Amino acid sequence: MSSHFSPKAHLTTLFTQALAQFPQALAIAVELERPKQLSHGDFACNAAMQLAKALKRNPREVAQSILASLPASEWVEKTEIAGPGFINVFLKPSAWQRVAADILRAPEAFGRGDPKQGEKIQVEFVSANPTGPLHVGHGRGAAFGASLANVLAHAGHEVYREYYVNDAGRQMDILALSTWLRYLTLCDEFVPFPANAYQGGYVGAMADSIFALHGDRYKRAAADITAGAPDAAADPEGHLDALIASAKRLLGADYAYIHGHALEEQLGDGRNDLTEFGVTFDKWFSERTLHESGLIDKAVERLRQHGHLYEQDGALWFRSTAFGDEKDRVVRRDNGIYTYFAADIAYHLNKFERGFQRVIDVWGADHHGYIPRVKGALAAAGVDPERLTVALVQFAVLYRNGQKASMSTRAGEYVTLRDLRAEVGNDAARFFYVLRKSDQHLDFDLDLAKSQSNDNPVYYIQYAHARICSVLNAWGGAESDLPEADGRRLEHPQERALLQRLSEFPEIVANAARDLAPHLLAYYLRDLAADLHGLYVACQFLVDDDELKRARLSLIAATRQVLHTGLGLLGVSAPAKM
């Protein structure tokens, strides 16, 4: 952890030393928790109770032994043995009073984990098919992934953010076809538009721009396109595939233009959308490059050499059942085309070849059945599947006036991320999205998110930050002097509560990183804001006593820093005025 003083870290060191006398203690972790009751001190240690059984001794007796060898500390007021064997530690006020000034001496670094203990981690998230605008489900993956990546980075890891672009699959062909069919109507060639093609207005917009740029260069006869295609009503997917085949045949090299145009338009649109949302990536990894560079062939060959492939019914199968999957999976269809899964195997093997110690995939929860086969493929290729963690993100359901806002992708009537951002703003959207554990269903209350009231947690936290800015502004002194303020003047219970809360921040960041749970940070910030507001009402900051004033200002300046850092990790702004 960082070089900042932490009462808890200090005590952990002391207890670790005291426990060294017991070989059995190696098996247990030193746990120090903040007791709920004030009368139980600042921290309680349960090591004696954990050790009692292995030592075959009474826990309170073990506690005696631990206390006897607990090194003396200038920050400890007293200790006691309580209840079934808790060791309660009471700290001197000075242990907390130094926290604020300590933060201010290296404000940016507070809460930062030790890079030496960090890992090189890739976080892949969003990765939506570029076949249309991002919707609110993608938005949650984006907000979660971005916040998670920020938290991991702050916790000391080297983080690489990546978006996997599905630019080679059937969905892209359907988009290209959809665009082309819309375009043809502009050329007075009318092919009935399939119900299972992309219906959204953006498709027509792309057709318009192609027509404006190139006139009827891509015009082909409608009759040739539908010739021989299965009936749309009886076999909708077969019908669609036949039209795609016609498009490729009739357009020849021109098909690549339509396809590429649609891809670039949609990918660019998504990139702009995400950038405005504060979500950026180190790399946009193209699926197509996997095919073109032969990485898929290589990956499949690697599985074959390990003896995990077999042929059946003309298709090439991966024996994923040998790795816990419920059935074997096709990697190459009988038509010779690799499945999406084959590309995914190659992609994941490539991730580890690039040197990431750990890979985190953020997926929509509907893909959860996919985990065993991907992990199985890694195991089959000799990569420890534990190095891949899949964080599932459940869908977010929007509520407006207590009513569900529906979304259905192809019908084109879904709520886009852009709509959501326009309605509630980026800050509220980023914050609300990470207010739940990722794998839990999220009911997104639009009315609450956009309400500028105390019901809205985003404003509540931002308001705490703005209030502090306002006080420091009213003071007008040199903030660079505040680290030198005398913390001993911070004696009010509300001041102590805030100091304690501030000292927890590094641990919150570490836990959020460990559990892949940025929501812990969101809740912490709300608690921190509550402590600040409580102090604000209880104490005047700009008092006549100059020493007291500086001490209090150092405290709120440190609070401002943590609010600023924390909100930043969640991608939420920290306004100076509201």
Next chain:
RNA sequence: GCCCCCGUAGCUCAGUGGAUAGAGCAUCCCCCUCCUAAGGGGAGGGUCACACGUUCGAUUCGUGUCGGGGGCGCCA
């Protein structure tokens, strides 16, 4: 059929192998001659779904039951 998530205050949800389980909203009562009242204080409100097990200790871990939500079944 299989899989995932959830069940905690009237509502929406945090939380933890520990001592008397929390927050916000809603309800009721209070607090601005003062740095932003977008704030604060107080009251009421609970069999942590149920059962069994593991444990010195379970709301937390395991199994089962019941209830609610979602997903999957060579599609990407």
